[in-house]
Amino acid sequence: xxxxxxxxxxxxxxxxxxxxxxxxxxxxxxxxxxxxxxxxxxxxxxxxxxxxxxxxxxxxxxxxxxxxxxxxxxxxxxxxxxxxxxxxxxxxxxxxxxxxxxxxxxxxxxxxxxxxxxxxxxxxxxxxxxxxxxxxxxxxxxxxxxxxxxxxxxxxxxxxxxxxxxxxxxxxxxxxxxxxxxxxxxxxxxxxxxxxxxxxxxxxxxxxxxxxxxxxxxxxxxxxxxxxxxxxxxxxxxxxxxxx
Amino acid sequence: xxxxxxxxxxxxxxxxxxxxxxxxxxxxxxxxxxxxxxxxxxxxxxxxxxxxxxxxxxxxxxxxxxxxxxxxxxxxxxxxxxxxxxxxxxxxxxxxxxxxxxxxxxxxxxxxxxxxxxxxxxxxxxxxxxxxxxxxxxxxxxxxxxxxxxxxxxxxxxxxxxxxxxxxxxxxxxxxxxxxxxxxxxxxxxxxxxxxxxxxxxxxxxxxxxxxxxxxxxxxxxxxxxxxxxxxxxxxxxxxxxxxxxxxxxxxxxxxxxxxxxxxxxxxxxxxxxxxxxxxxxxxxxxxxxxxxxxxxxxxxx
Ligand code: SF4
Ligand code: SF4
Numbered sequence: 001x002x003x004x005x006x007x008x009x010x011x012x013x014x015x016x017x018x019x020x021x022x023x024x025x026x027x028x029x030x031x032x033x034x035x036x037x038x039x040x041x042x043x044x045x046x047x048x049x050x051x052x053x054x055x056x057x058x059x060x061x062x063x064x065x066x067x068x069x070x071x072x073x074x075x076x077x078x079x080x081x082x083x084x085x086x087x088x089x090x091x092x093x094x095x096x097x098x099x100x101x102x103x104x105x106x107x108x109x110x111x112x113x114x115x116x117x118x119x120x121x122x123x124x125x126x127x128x129x130x131x132x133x134x135x136x137x138x139x140x141x142x143x144x145x146x147x148x149x150x151x152x153x154x155x156x157x158x159x160x161x162x163x164x165x166x167x168x169x170x171x172x173x174x175x176x177x178x179x180x181x182x183x184x185x186x187x188x189x190x191x192x193x194x195x196x197x198x199x200x201x202x203x204x205x206x207x208x209x210x211x212x213x214x215x216x217x218x219x220x221x222x223x224x225x226x227x228x229x230x231x232x233x234x235x236x237x238x239x240x241x242x243x244x
Numbered sequence: 245x246x247x248x249x250x251x252x253x254x255x256x257x258x259x260x261x262x263x264x265x266x267x268x269x270x271x272x273x274x275x276x277x278x279x280x281x282x283x284x285x286x287x288x289x290x291x292x293x294x295x296x297x298x299x300x301x302x303x304x305x306x307x308x309x310x311x312x313x314x315x316x317x318x319x320x321x322x323x324x325x326x327x328x329x330x331x332x333x334x335x336x337x338x339x340x341x342x343x344x345x346x347x348x349x350x351x352x353x354x355x356x357x358x359x360x361x362x363x364x365x366x367x368x369x370x371x372x373x374x375x376x377x378x379x380x381x382x383x384x385x386x387x388x389x390x391x392x393x394x395x396x397x398x399x400x401x402x403x404x405x406x407x408x409x410x411x412x413x414x415x416x417x418x419x420x421x422x423x424x425x426x427x428x429x430x431x432x433x434x435x436x437x438x439x440x441x442x443x444x445x446x447x448x449x450x451x452x453x454x455x456x457x458x459x460x461x462x463x464x465x466x467x468x469x470x471x472x473x474x475x476x477x478x479x480x481x482x483x484x485x486x487x488x489x490x491x492x493x494x495x496x497x498x499x500x501x502x503x504x505x506x507x508x509x510x511x512x513x514x515x516x517x518x519x520x521x522x523x524x525x526x527x528x529x530x531x532x533x534x535x536x537x538x539x540x541x542x543x544x545x546x
Contacts, residue, residue: 114445115452118462146459149296149450151408152443155419164409171300181455184297195290197297198259204266207531211270217262218285226288229359233312236358239298239305 091133095169098162103127109153109163121146123153123163130166139174145181175242188243195220195230251379253325253370254317255283256335259291260484261328265491267528268484271513272327272372274522279380279388283325286316292331295405296450299334307348308355310338315356315363327372327513329483330449333405336369340412371406372513373482374414377424385431390521392433393543398515399439399476400425401467401490403483404449419443428512429480432519439474441467446481448489461500464493468507478508478539480515487511491533508536518545 092101109123110116116123121143129138138144144167153163174180191197196219205215220227234240261269276283290309291298299306314335317324326332341348343365356362376385407419415422420443426436447453447463468490471479481487491509498505509532517527524545529536 114441114447114463115459118466119459142456145455146452147450148404148445148447148452148460148463150404150445152404152419152445155408155410168300168303172303175301180301181451183454184301184451187297187454188301191291191293191298196259196263197291197294198263200263204263207528208262208266211266211526211528211531213262213266213270213273217257217269218287218289219257219262220288220290223288226290229288229312229361230290230309232359233308233355234305236355237302237305237308239302242302 091135091138091170091173092131094173095130095166098166098169099159100127100131100161100166102159103131103161104159106158108156108158112152112156113147114150114152115146115148119146123147126170127161127163127166130170138170139177139179144170144174180243185243188239192231192234192240192243195227249280251280251375252282252284252322253375254286254320254322254367256286256289256292256313256317256324256326256331258326258328258331258484259294260330260488265484265487265511265528265531267514267531268327268487268511269528271511271517271522271527274526275513275517275520278520278522279385281375281380284320284322286313286320286324289313289316292326292328292334294330295334295337296330296452297454300451304351304355306334307338307341307351310334311342311352311356311363312359312361314339314342314367314369315361318363318367321367323368323370325370325372325375327482327511328485329371329403329405330485332369332371332483337409337412339365339369370414371482373406373425373428376428376516378414382427382431385428385516389432389519391519391543391545393515393519394433395542396434396539397437397475397477398429398434398480398510399471399474399478400429400436400442401446401479401481401486402443403481403486404445406482407443425482425512429515432515434480434515434519437474437476439476440470442470446483446486446489446493448485448493453485453489457496458500460489461493461497464489465497465501465503468494468497468505471507472505476507477542478510478515478536480510480512482512484511494534506534506538508532508539509534510536510539518543 105124105128107124113123115121126138126143147167149164151164157163187197190199200216200221209215216222220230257269273283290313292313293306293309295306324335326335342352342363352363402422402425407413407415407422410419415424417423429436444467445463446467447460453460479490481490487509494505494507497503514527514529518524524530524540
């Protein structure tokens with residue numbers, strides 16, 4: 001319910017904005033009709049009642065008026081790291097390098113998404129919300145965590161938008177804000193302790209021996225000094241603190 | 245004329261291959277040995293780190309640990325080969341971004357200097373299939389086939405990160421209908437069959453297996469159903485995480501959906517190894533969760 005209403009707000013607002021600028025919108029024909037005016041009023045009433053906080057986080061429409069350059073269609077990658085300082089900036093600005101402002105909302109991404117096929121996750125909506133800067137809605141929702149990073153949408157997007165880079169950037173922001181799934185925190189701790197997200201265990205030591213492999217692989221598992229290096233990097237990049 | 249004996253690689257293991265499916269590791273090592281390709285251990289390598297989770301939580305950690313792994317191979321003076329498409333995604337993408345972007349080079353320099361290491365981008369990152377396809381080649385592989393797997397119908401699962409993002413991958417066939425993996429399977433004598441959603445994700449990546457297991461398994465279930473519908477004898481993969489998702493996942497699916505799937509899951513070098521005359525035990529096939537007996541019986545191996 002929540003997400004469909006939030007979505008409705010986005011669509012209504014988009015049409016409002018375009019109308020004001022004199023652009024044709026998909027709703028032009030309907031716009032004059034009483035039914036549409038009635039629908040619009042009802043939507044706005046509900047949304048204002050339930051989504052004040054979301055509306056507050058929405059960015060002004062001026063940023064959508066930036067001209068889209070057709071020339072640059074090579075994939076663009078987000079700028080990292082996403083620092084706390086940047087978190088206070090508008091999401092579309094932070095994600096600018098992913099090219100999301102070129103999105104034409106065609107839905108090819110959603111139509112290609114194996115995760116969206118069985119969940120309410122809609123890639124196109126995530127991109128739209130990011131453009132609008134619906135920060136809380138994005139960072140607190142499960143949607144951004146349902147992407148398997150299969151890259152199908154990226155390969156098919158007619159605007160060559162770096163969709164996965166955008167989702168990864170949003171996940172980095174969410175994690176920095178403390179929105180991490182409990183299980184993700186749990187497995188991260190294995191990396192911090194062992195240098196492997198999936199460390200060796202007794203049954204697999206046995207399997208290795210059976211196969212004539214070394215009981216423990218020649219990785220950090222066999223080299224304590226190497227594990228110290230990994231721990232140092234986890235420390236200086238802030239990972240240990242993030243998942244601690 | 246290629247002389248296989250001159251091929252040497254730093255063998256990057258990752259986590260799942262050595263620590264959950266050592267049979268896959270054994271199969272890569274034995275097949276490469278037979279082909280005369282030398283694999284040298286990367287002492288002290290760590291988790292790649294996983295692109296779906298670590299990169300999602302903290303981008304810099306992903307870059308720093310990935311660059312450390314790359315630096316180990318660079319010190320050895322060898323290109324990396326890995327049999328896990330997740331590791332491949334991480335190492336190849338970082339390698340690529342390091343080459344393309346100063347911002348990433350600065351990060352790598354800074355973080356690696358903290359542990360007295362450096363990476364200059366002098367080595368390459370390859371997938372096991374990439375070595376077999378480009379460096380060895382299907383024609384050469386044919387010479388090594390001793391026991392063609394003639395009556396086997398294989399549902400080939402490419403997986404995602406071996407193919408995509410395509411601008412950072414070596415294949416020149418696009419991502420909608422490539423053929424290189426099918427060709428590698430068919431050289432063993434098995435038939436690569438058409439199946440619905442062949443190129444769909446296994447469901448495990450992006451932190452979905454760890455974060456939303458039900459969603460991940462639902463995807464895997466759809467793939468296994470499609471494989472059954474096509475009359476496949478097995479699903480052949482080229483990624484240790486896909487392998488885990490199909491094999492361990494199948495047990496989980498049977499538990500939560502009450503199904504009784506028992507579709508054999510074969511990693512590519514296990515399939516190739518069988519055709520080269522290696523025994524199922526040498527290739528670790530008996531260590532799968534889902535029994536491969538029906539397949540071996542059909543082959544007349546056991
Ligand atoms: S496929 Fe690309 S352009 Fe189309 S909606 Fe998705 S992100 Fe936007
Ligand atoms: S990369 Fe993520 S959003 Fe894109 S199609 Fe795959 S699962 Fe969906």
